[in-house]
Amino acid sequence: SGPRSRERQTAAFRESLKRHHYLNSLFPGENYTAVYGVNQFSYLLPEEFKAIYLRSKPSKYPRYPVEAPKPTSSVP
């Protein structure tokens, strides 16, 4: 709330609209590609969105061990 916050929200929304245009413009002919537009996060600046919602990190895990094909002992 408050005028400063409203200005910030308006600025974030304007930036969002530009971003949507950019994201949607890059691969226009691609099948079923994602569509970007206005949603509940459009009033947040990307850095605000990141600070609130993106609060996890990946962990370094071992590679999944795929069962190696068994060697053929005799080939006819």
Place this chain on the structure above:
Amino acid sequence: LPVKFDWRDKHVVTQVRNQHMCGGCWAFSVVGAVESAYARKGQPLEELSVQQVIDCSYNNYGCNGGTPSSAFTWLNKTQVKLVKDSEYPFKVQNGLCRYFSDSHPGYSIKDYSAFDFSGQEDEMAKALLNFGPLVVVVDAMSWQDYLGGIIQHHCSSGEANHAVLITGFDKTGSTPYWIVRNSWGSSWGVDGYAHVKMGGNICGIADSVSAVFV
């Protein structure tokens, strides 16, 4: 491998939830996996307490962030029993950990596994079938603006920052995709879900993958 599979069709996935302004995606994804694991074993599908994980998983930071791996380690080491969501409801902020008596009913885990499946997404699909919904950590920066369709660009591996739950995949169309449950409410994306292209480790979806056993 079937061409299409979704654990939702087996009625073992709870409804999409909303983390609101709490950075607890890691807890939502982990609790979602435990809920599904119990439902797969024939228990009633129940919403379990995310707030309990946020408050009590001491090796994480509650609404200020955390990792699924630390949460699974905590659940496994302590054998804490997760209680029902109705008994310990979500309040969008960190709180003091509430303890329950040993006789109080709840849901603990037996073990969990965690692997890097990059370059092996077909194996990852098999793991989804065998082990149930998978917890993954993705780069979700561009998901701020996502409305629908299949995410194929605008995110990268190596910069993951958001934990979610894969419930299925669909390979019937020309662009196969993972079906990913998010925790930003059902009005976001495709009824609260995102579709992410299979193959190519889009958004780092195959880098940090874990499954839980109960």
